[in-house]
Amino acid sequence: MFQALAFIWEYVVQTVGLFIAFIAAAIFIYLTLRKSHSRWMTIALVAAFLGISIFFYVPNGLPSFQYPFSTTYYGPSSTGPVLPLSHVWDFFTHFNQFEQVADISHDPNDVLPPITRTMVATDTVDITAKEVISQIAPGVYFNFWTFDGTVPGPMIRVMQGDTVVVTLHNDKTSLHPHSIDFHAVIGPGGGAPVLQTMPGESATLTFKALHPGIFVYHCASPDAANHMAHGMYGLIVVEPPGGLPKVDKEYYLMQGEFYTAGALGRQGLQIDDPQAMLDGNPQYIVFNGRVGSWPGYKMQANVGQTVRIFVGNGGVNLISSFHVIGEVLDRVYDEGSLTSQPVTNVQTTLVPPGGATAVEFTFKEPGNYTFVDHALARMDRGAWGILHATGTPDTSIYNGVVKPMAGH
Numbered sequence: 164m165f166q167a168l169a170f171i172w173e174y175v176v177q178t179v180g181l182f183i184a185f186i187a188a189a190i191f192i193y194l195t196l197r198k199s200h201s202r203w204m205t206i207a208l209v210a211a212f213l214g215i216s217i218f219f220y221v222p223n224g225l226p227s228f229q230y231p232f233s234t235t236y237y238g239p240s241s242t243g244p245v246l247p248l249s250h251v252w253d254f255f256t257h258f259n260q261f262e263q264v265a266d267i268s269h270d271p272n273d274v275l276p277p278i279t280r281t282m283v284a285t286d287t288v289d290i291t292a293k294e295v296i297s298q299i300a301p302g303v304y305f306n307f308w309t310f311d312g313t314v315p316g317p318m319i320r321v322m323q324g325d326t327v328v329v330t331l332h333n334d335k336t337s338l339h340p341h342s343i344d345f346h347a348v349i350g351p352g353g354g355a356p357v358l359q360t361m362p363g364e365s366a367t368l369t370f371k372a373l374h375p376g377i378f379v380y381h382c383a384s385p386d387a388a389n390h391m392a393h394g395m396y397g398l399i400v401v402e403p404p405g406g407l408p409k410v411d412k413e414y415y416l417m418q419g420e421f422y423t424a425g426a427l428g429r430q431g432l433q434i435d436d437p438q439a440m441l442d443g444n445p446q447y448i449v450f451n452g453r454v455g456s457w458p459g460y461k462m463q464a465n466v467g468q469t470v471r472i473f474v475g476n477g478g479v480n481l482i483s484s485f486h487v488i489g490e491v492l493d494r495v496y497d498e499g500s501l502t503s504q505p506v507t508n509v510q511t512t513l514v515p516p517g518g519a520t521a522v523e524f525t526f527k528e529p530g531n532y533t534f535v536d537h538a539l540a541r542m543d544r545g546a547w548g549i550l551h552a553t554g555t556p557d558t559s560i561y562n563g564v565v566k567p568m569a570g571h
């Protein structure tokens with residue numbers, strides 16, 4: 164509890180200041196009115212003030228005991244994206260038990276080996292849902308809800324026809340139930356009703372991977388959007404028998420949004436803002452859970468190497484316009500389809516929320532290549548990272564004097 168206060172002391176100071184100012188203003192207004200008006204005139208003016216306040220501050224009806232106080236929603240879950248105030252209390256009283264993760268970002272180099280076999284097998288997957296504290300940007304703390312403690316969660320890689328046995332453990336320190344909806348699963352809820360798991364418990368789903376493709380998985384515990392906006396998503400790649408064409412390097416990225424009550428860059432522990440999520444106005448738009456400028460990705464390749472980037476979008480609201488600055492994507496597995504012919508020679512490709520793709524290209528020049536959501540204002544909200552290529556320059560394809568502090 165006291166540790167939590169250390170993260171939000173700026174909010175506490177701000178709230179106390181506002182409270183003092185409000186009381187002082189109320190006394191000042193009352194004394195001023197009493198000096199120049201009769202008692203009844205004062206009461207009438209105070210009533211008018213209160214009435215106008217209610218008109219402006221309670222547009223959706225009377226406040227209820229939830230956070231935020233006045234939010235309307237029509238989703239199928241009973242709670243919607245709001246939290247009962249008891250959950251807010253539970254969060255602060257349980258703050259000490261949350262693991263504090265130094266770097267929430269799933270290492271984009273952490274990709275499972277490609278499928279090379281042609282015979283089906285049984286794959287065992289164990290995932291732990293865990294609620295942790297980490298940083299979206301330096302000094303900007305957030306209560307991430309994760310799969311295995313990173314955003315995105317682990318990449319799962321199986322072959323078409325495989326039987327997949329997934330066990331979801333919900334860590335005992337969790338405050339919420341969690342689940343997984345695999346877009347690769349054929350059956351109600353993508354497996355979520357089977358994998359709905361209370362804190363400290365486990366559940367197992369067995370499914371057959373019928374369709375090849377690059378699929379998103381995500382928590383679907385009510386409110387699913389709210390769980391995803393806390394970081395609960397990942398990719399499951401179902402490869403055709405024999406696997407994908409061989410490349411030299413593979414990377415794993417997922418774009419996502421964070422909706423904080425504090426404005427962009429506000430320091431300290433950030434409380435999430437369900438109304439901003441409903442409105443589709445995130446403060447942070449990032450790859451792999453945190454802003455791209457810090458502490459920098461370690462994605463390296465050599466000139467002449469062909470790279471493949473698996474790109475997913477956890478959303479929950481925004482379509483990603485994925486682009487690698489200074490490259491043309493030789494091949495794009497559009498919509499994550501691994502059975503259609505890849506689209507060739509592409510500048511920017513769309514990755515919808517709950518969708519994925521893979522892009523491939525061969526480095527021809529050394530240097531930094533910044534990948535972005537090409538809705539470029541989103542770079543300033545964090546949506547970028549760097550691929551670095553080493554090797555010998557080829558002046559026949561790129562030549563000139565490079566200026567300092569130029570470019571993106």
Ligand SMILES: [Cu+2]
Pocket residue numbers: 308340341342382383384390395
């Ligand atoms: Cu969840």
